[in-house]
Amino acid sequence: MAKKKTLNLAIPEELLAEFNAVCQIYGHGKQKGMVLSAAILMFLRADPQTQGRYLEDVIKADVSAGVARMIERARKEQALLVAAQEAAGRAGQIPPPPARKAAKKAGRSKRGLSRLPELEDLS
Secondary structure (H helix, E strand, O other), rough: OOOOOOOOOOOOOOHHHHHHHHHHHHOOOHHHHHHHHHHHHHHHHHHHHHHHHHHHHHHHOOOOOOOOHHHHHHHHHHHHHHHHHHHHHHHHHOOOOOOOOOOHHHOOOOOOOOOOOOOOHHH
């Protein structure tokens, strides 16, 4: 059996409450280490850009006291992902991967005004 280490962490209270609620789904309090280990593994498997995005989300939420909003957004994203996977399973298809080039999807960029409009420009 692998050696285990005790870990002392300081995380936002709302995030800990959500983590404890999720851990209850997988069993007793002893499963918290297993759930946290799975989360660490998921983080390590993610590409560096995804890791950075998650770190940025946590930092922004912690600084602006928006941890509850971050958790709610994560719940909604999870629900959408599950619904898409179920729909794809019913259709016998694998859902397409998310578009990598979000800028193309967003369309043309909006440029700032270099000068204020004048009356002659209104016609």
